[in-house]
Amino acid sequence: MLLNEYWDESYWPACGRLRECTCVGYASAWNRHIRPELGDVELADLTAPRIQAWLDRIGSAGAARKSWAVLRQMLHSAVRLGILDVDVTGRVTPPKPSGYEPEVLDIRQIRRLLRGFHGHGLEAWLICSVCLGLRTEEALGLEWADLNLNTGKVRIQRGLQWVDGHEVIVDPKTELSRRTVVLPRFAVLRLREIRPREGGQLIGLLNPGQVARHYAAWCRSQNLPYVPRRNLRHSWASTALGAGVDVAVVSRALGHSSIATTARYYLRPDSEVLREAQRTWERALIR
CATH class of the missing domain: 1.10.443.10 (Intergrase catalytic core)
Structure with a gap:
């Protein structure tokens, strides 16, 4: 089965239960990056080197990661349905996230x-x-x-x-x-x-x-x-954490499923908070 056929007959119809904005994002990645180069390829011929070469040709790291994620979901689904024996996208290295830190207000x-x-x-x-x-x-x-x-x-x-x-x-x-x-x-x-x-x-x-x-x-x-x-x-999360609000409380207010998510994306204390932390540590050290 061609990847085009799998998208049209199986994967895309199953996306109807997803949020509309999610479907729009998937369709954009498919139409702009996946279909033009991989649409006419047999599922069984989607090898890791072929996918890696395709990913490397996508100019934007963000677009490449999004396209890789969509293709990976497609192949995961194909394996679950018994249409494909193995999903090789795990052997591919997508571009690393940019490490973007949003600008916030103090x-x-x-x-x-x-x-x-x-x-x-x-x-x-x-x-x-x-x-x-x-x-x-x-x-x-x-x-x-x-x-x-x-x-x-x-x-x-x-x-x-x-x-x-x-x-x-x-x-x-x-x-x-x-x-x-x-x-x-x-x-x-x-x-x-x-x-x-x-x-x-x-x-x-x-x-x-x-x-x-x-x-x-x-x-x-x-x-x-x-x-x-x-x-x-x-801005609210960073200032709340900087003011001393417990990370677990901030996580609950944000509606995060895990405190780890809050710590990863929001727990970035500014230099003054870090300086006060060192003062506290120093007082304990020289006591």
């Missing part, structure tokens, strides 16, 4: 950003994004009904994505992502002041793309600290 910059959005139409969305460490889609999907402004508790039970030019409501990423988080007191007080009578979404009638543009434009026009929306989550 606590002073967060304070400036919150003050700069006072009275703006996206203030409620920004407060929750900055104060709760939400994923981009989670913050976009928040409705006023999800906020209990008596207790300060916020239910995270959906996400809002922009996929192929339309909005898509999605379930939380994992079971632990369906969680309840708590707003700080100042946020509760301010949200009570600006809560609309009619409720609805925190972003109003804007779509995700418009939120991104309005947010970036206001930061530029008011000379406010700016990071992409997804980095507001990183």
Whole structure:
């Protein structure tokens, strides 16, 4: 069976149960990188050297890793279905991750950003994004009904994505992502002041793309600290950890399935935190 045939007849139809944004990503990798060079190859002829040579020809390391991951899932599935005897993608070396560290805001910059959005139409969305460490889609999907402004508790039970030019409501990423988080007191007080009578979404009638543009434009026009929306989550996590919040608590608030994920991607103490750690260690040493 040709890889083209396997995609059309078996693998792609089975992707219907996945998130729409995931399917779009898979289809992009397939159409741009996998199908043109490997589509007409028999599954049994997909050897490790052939796949390695194909990967090495992809100019972008990120695109190569994504394409390799999609091909690997395809061959895993083919083995499970008995269409292929062995998956050789494990013998291939994809490009290493870039080690990208997102730009984050420190606590002073967060304070400036919150003050700069006072009275703006996206203030409620920004407060929750900055104060709760939400994923981009989670913050976009928040409705006023999800906020209990008596207790300060916020239910995270959906996400809002922009996929192929339309909005898509999605379930939380994992079971632990369906969680309840708590707003700080100042946020509760301010949200009570600006809560609309009619409720609805925190972003109003804007779509995700418009939120991104309005947010970036206001930061530029008011000379406010700016990071992409997804980095507001990183900013909360890094400042919370820097302030001494236990990593297990931060992990739970972020909705991570493992504390190891939190430590790997968010536990990057700044130089002052490291300096204080050395002072503590030194005091113990010379006591």
